[in-house]
Amino acid sequence: MSTLTSSCSWKAGDGVSDQFPAGLRVLVVDDDPTCLRILEKMLKTCQYQVTTCSRSDVALSTLRDNKNGFDIVLSDVHMPDMDGFKLLEHIGLEMDLPVIMMSADDGKQVVMKGVTHGACDYLIKPIRIEALKNIWQHVVRKRKNEWKELEQCGSVEDGDRPQKHLEDVDYSSTANEGSWKSGKRRKEEEDDAEERDDSSTLKKPRVVWSVELHQQFVSAVNQLGIDKAVPKKILELMNVPGLTRENVASHLQKYRLYLRRLSGVPQHQAGVNSSFIGTQDAGFGAISSLNGYEIQALAATGQLAPQSLATLQAAGLGRSAGKSGISIPMLDQRNLFSFDNPKLRFGEGQSQQNLGTNSKQANLLHGIPTTMEPKQLVNLQQSAQSFGSMSMPVHTHGAQSSSLLMPMGQPQARRHVISESGSSRPPVLQANMGQSIMSTGLVGQALGRSGTAENGRGLGHNTILQTSSAMNFPMNQVSDAPVSSFPIQSTFPTSKGGYPEDVNSSIIKGPGGGMPSYDILHDLQQIRSNDWEFQNVGVTFDTSQPGNSVQGNIDTSGLLLVHQGLSSGQSSNGHNRNISAAGKSLLSADGNRQVTTPNVGQPPTSLVDNPVQIKTEGFPDMSYQAVLYPEHYSQEDIMSAFLKQQQGIGPPDSEFEFDGFSVNNIPV
Amino acid sequence: MDVGLMQMQRRLAEYTSALFKEGILDSQYVQLQELQDESNPDFVVEVVSLFFTDSEKLLNDLSRDLAQQNVDFKRVDAHVHQLKGSSSSIGAERVKNACIVFRNFCQEKNIPGCLRCLQQIKQEFLLVKSKLETLFKLEQQVVAAGGSIPTSGSLPTVQQPIL
Numbered sequence: 001m002s003t004l005t006s007s008c009s010w011k012a013g014d015g016v017s018d019q020f021p022a023g024l025r026v027l028v029v030d031d032d033p034t035c036l037r038i039l040e041k042m043l044k045t046c047q048y049q050v051t052t053c054s055r056s057d058v059a060l061s062t063l064r065d066n067k068n069g070f071d072i073v074l075s076d077v078h079m080p081d082m083d084g085f086k087l088l089e090h091i092g093l094e095m096d097l098p099v100i101m102m103s104a105d106d107g108k109q110v111v112m113k114g115v116t117h118g119a120c121d122y123l124i125k126p127i128r129i130e131a132l133k134n135i136w137q138h139v140v141r142k143r144k145n146e147w148k149e150l151e152q153c154g155s156v157e158d159g160d161r162p163q164k165h166l167e168d169v170d171y172s173s174t175a176n177e178g179s180w181k182s183g184k185r186r187k188e189e190e191d192d193a194e195e196r197d198d199s200s201t202l203k204k205p206r207v208v209w210s211v212e213l214h215q216q217f218v219s220a221v222n223q224l225g226i227d228k229a230v231p232k233k234i235l236e237l238m239n240v241p242g243l244t245r246e247n248v249a250s251h252l253q254k255y256r257l258y259l260r261r262l263s264g265v266p267q268h269q270a271g272v273n274s275s276f277i278g279t280q281d282a283g284f285g286a287i288s289s290l291n292g293y294e295i296q297a298l299a300a301t302g303q304l305a306p307q308s309l310a311t312l313q314a315a316g317l318g319r320s321a322g323k324s325g326i327s328i329p330m331l332d333q334r335n336l337f338s339f340d341n342p343k344l345r346f347g348e349g350q351s352q353q354n355l356g357t358n359s360k361q362a363n364l365l366h367g368i369p370t371t372m373e374p375k376q377l378v379n380l381q382q383s384a385q386s387f388g389s390m391s392m393p394v395h396t397h398g399a400q401s402s403s404l405l406m407p408m409g410q411p412q413a414r415r416h417v418i419s420e421s422g423s424s425r426p427p428v429l430q431a432n433m434g435q436s437i438m439s440t441g442l443v444g445q446a447l448g449r450s451g452t453a454e455n456g457r458g459l460g461h462n463t464i465l466q467t468s469s470a471m472n473f474p475m476n477q478v479s480d481a482p483v484s485s486f487p488i489q490s491t492f493p494t495s496k497g498g499y500p501e502d503v504n505s506s507i508i509k510g511p512g513g514g515m516p517s518y519d520i521l522h523d524l525q526q527i528r529s530n531d532w533e534f535q536n537v538g539v540t541f542d543t544s545q546p547g548n549s550v551q552g553n554i555d556t557s558g559l560l561l562v563h564q565g566l567s568s569g570q571s572s573n574g575h576n577r578n579i580s581a582a583g584k585s586l587l588s589a590d591g592n593r594q595v596t597t598p599n600v601g602q603p604p605t606s607l608v609d610n611p612v613q614i615k616t617e618g619f620p621d622m623s624y625q626a627v628l629y630p631e632h633y634s635q636e637d638i639m640s641a642f643l644k645q646q647q648g649i650g651p652p653d654s655e656f657e658f659d660g661f662s663v664n665n666i667p668v
Numbered sequence: 669m670d671v672g673l674m675q676m677q678r679r680l681a682e683y684t685s686a687l688f689k690e691g692i693l694d695s696q697y698v699q700l701q702e703l704q705d706e707s708n709p710d711f712v713v714e715v716v717s718l719f720f721t722d723s724e725k726l727l728n729d730l731s732r733d734l735a736q737q738n739v740d741f742k743r744v745d746a747h748v749h750q751l752k753g754s755s756s757s758i759g760a761e762r763v764k765n766a767c768i769v770f771r772n773f774c775q776e777k778n779i780p781g782c783l784r785c786l787q788q789i790k791q792e793f794l795l796v797k798s799k800l801e802t803l804f805k806l807e808q809q810v811v812a813a814g815g816s817i818p819t820s821g822s823l824p825t826v827q828q829p830i831l
Binding site: 031 | 696699700702703705708711714715718719722746749750752753754756757758759
């Protein structure tokens with residue numbers, strides 16, 4: 001698969017850039033052969049490189065097999081084998097690609113659903129070629145956001161980035177690709193750094209968070225505790241040569257998002273989740289959406305301060321996908337998380353951190369699709385529905401899946417259920433083999449959701465959704481070792497935007513349906529949404545306290561996670577359900593938390609080794625998705641970062657903007 | 669210039685124009701025509717054939733589903749939705765409109781209404797099918813005679829070849 005650079009012609013060279021968007025690699029999924037043929041022809045006429053699929057499962061496996069092989073996905077909404085929204089989530093979680101939904105159905109509800117699930121656009125059939133001519137903007141926008149995120153979070157982290165930036169600067173000489181390129185650069189830059197530690201041969205810009213790597217990560221996070229999981233420390237603990245703090249930070253962010261998503265997943269089912277899960281993809285939107293959920297979740301747990309709850313709700317619900325709403329929620333989220341600690345089980349009520357991170361994460365989620373990193377939270381776009389998989393960012397990456405786990409998208413997977421509070425869940429997530437991180441992100445989501453709730457559980461849930469590896473990682477391990485293994489059940493934030501990073505490993509490829517992610521859910525519940533979020537270890541969740549010490553690292557992720565966590569926390573039950581549902585597909589339903597990465601093949605031990613170190617410090621489920629956000633969210637104050645983002649975010653998905661969405665309109 | 673060819677082209681143009689006027693085809697069909705080029709000279713025919721095959725199958729499924737004891741309206745709706753999508757994609761306007769009506773009855777779970785609609789859809793489908801088949805024949809004749817098929821850029825006016 002073409003690495004970023006290869007993407008095409010765009011990259012690099014002046015000449016190439018001129019051709020942009022020609023050569024854009026599009027994957028079209030539609031069960032109607034007539035439409036498929038027409039779209040193919042139209043896209044070819046636009047000079048895009050087209051691949052067609054008539055089935056969602058084929059599409060997913062194609063995407064998994066060709067990480068970085070596509071720039072954007074067009075998917076029909078109504079498909080027989082898998083609902084288009086579910087696919088959306090999966091993609092968001094696992095691959096974090098922009099996804100455009102299509103349908104002859106122009107009903108407001110359906111379109112809203114697309115938005116909440118993180119689709120970056122929604123086209124009504126019959127589709128005209130003019131509409132297709134501009135789809136490249138979504139790719140650029142996403143990259144740009146990722147770029148922005150990186151910058152934001154990287155600022156505090158360390159000087160690595162700057163260097164990288166410089167290097168990248170070389171790349172794009174032409175101005176026009178400007179944002180796009182810079183986005184790409186950034187991504188590459190990060191990727192490069194990450195790449196180093198594994199699959200260096202691939203020369204992929206991003207670090208591939210293989211299952212092992214993720215497991216290591218998760219263990220480290222667990223050891224440190226969600227609250228204290230700072231990229232630097234995690235890096236030290238992991239002791240992986242070539243891995244940079246940035247890599248870890250971004251991964252952590254995703255992880256948190258993922259966790260968050262997991263916690264939030266259950267809500268999804270409740271309908272609420274979906275809204276924010278969807279937003280997660282949106283990145284920012286996610287946050288807001290999460291808020292809604294989280295707020296509810298938190299509120300449910302009683303932890304949420306009424307006002308925060310209100311705020312969040314307002315924000316979140318209103319947004320449901322709008323990222324814009326995030327700002328508010330973020331704030332609240334933080335608060336929420338704080339309280340959530342108790343919920344979190346994780347241990348330390350990192351909630352606060354989560355909150356902060358959540359927002360960030362939320363944004364990240366939102367941006368999942370936009371995050372440049374492929375691994376990014378797999379766009380949980382798949383609609384919160386898929387959440388079943390728990391949005392918990394199963395970042396059980398702890399396992400360090402060095403394999404190509406979803407490139408950072410894995411964060412979700414990572415969610416590791418940091419809730420290790422003690423359960424040493426097999427870090428399953430990590431096992432995710434990275435790829436599966438989320439088999440659709442759902443897991444992540446689910447995890448996220450459940451994560452929060454379950455955090456206590458031992459995140460074993462690591463929603464290590466194993467993505468491609470079809471690892472059915474039952475990740476559900478959550479119950480056992482909460483932390484390390486993030487039972488991926490939850491799946492990585494299915495929301496696409498969600499956990500890109502974690503997803504990788506955690507994507508538990510739920511067999512389509514049976515998501516046993518329930519296990520994770522249970523765990524997640526324990527984890528208490530907050531826990532999860534914190535788990536995002538990557539995300540400097542250190543913020544053990546509101547102060548968010550999140551060192552700037554992924555503040556957002558924390559926030560996002562929080563999101564997830566929030567929702568999940570509360571609804572742990574709900575989450576579980578949701579997650580289960582989502583996880584079903586993701587988790588290969590092992591039903592039992594076996595997070596032991598069975599599928600993954602990776603030695604679960606690594607995950608397990610760290611039994612739960614995951615201090616669920618209240619790792620807010622910050623749905624790893626949030627991680628999407630700048631990987632290095634080094635903001636001292638997540639909230640501020642979040643807020644900042646929100647402001648900044650506005651643009652990417654205007655659709656997510658909170659335009660007075662009616663709160664209860666979180667149709668999913 | 670071959671008068672015969674011109675006449676054929678004229679006939680083709682008129683025929684095409686009439687189809688648009690009668691609402692059998694809409695602007696989406698024009699999009700298809702515009703997509704056709706040297707690299708895909710039979711694109712329109714290809715896509716339309718796909719549509720015919722797929723739709724026939726859908727119509728059969730619909731007939732069968734509606735004949736069940738317990739009609740699964742979700743399924744029926746899904747089929748109709750798909751038919752609506754594909755017919756709108758090729759520009760079969762009347763078929764698409766009939767599908768919309770069908771869906772309403774479906775939501776009301778009104779079986780007799782659905783059956784009537786299904787009949788309507790079938791009729792429209794057969795109509796558009798035969799019309800397009802005639803159209804393609806005319807086009808083939810024109811092409812065979814050395815002419816080219818004009819794109820109905822702006823409906824419904826048909827450009828009259830200047831004799």
